[in-house]
Amino acid sequence: MNISIVTVGKLKEKYLKLGIEEYTKRLSSYSKIEIIEVPDEKAPEILSDAEMLQVKKKEGERILAKVPADAHVIALAIEGKQKSSEELADTIDKLGTYGKSKVTFIIGGSLGLSDEVLKRADDKLSFSKMTFPHQLMRLILVEQVYRAFRINRGEPYHK
């Protein structure tokens, strides 16, 4: 399987970089994994609703340009469907079984994802009703995808 994670903005924090490197290294024994960063749209702190929509739209265009046409797209969205780790593992397993070799996860920028990106998504995945910073979300996602492969292989992993 080819997994890609399309995210907005550069990862700045060293502690997150180290964690993400560790899990992507572990994941690479199970799947190809690529993290694609698209530039965030520079904007002032205070924005009108119309300006916010415009920022999300521009970032969304950059995201969609990196999504292969034949990929199964899972957008991370607070209002999406919550799953257990076992359910996410099952989703990934079924995608493999049904011949979906490309799976793209999308993490939005600080304002979230545009409607266009949400429309392109085949699934919307929520990690809880809480809002996580997008850079931290990247670390949580790679750990959960790694966990999913371990579950699917029946390999032990600390609970």
Ligand SMILES: C[S@@+](CC[C@H](N)C(=O)[O-])C[C@H]1O[C@@H](n2cnc3c(N)ncnc32)[C@H](O)[C@@H]1O
């Ligand atoms: C800082 S959040 C954006 C917050 C924005 N107000 C919204 O409602 O989407 C940045 C990105 O991280 C991801 N994210 C943050 N918390 C999440 C959660 N609980 N579940 C799924 N994705 C989450 C989403 O992809 C989101 O677009």
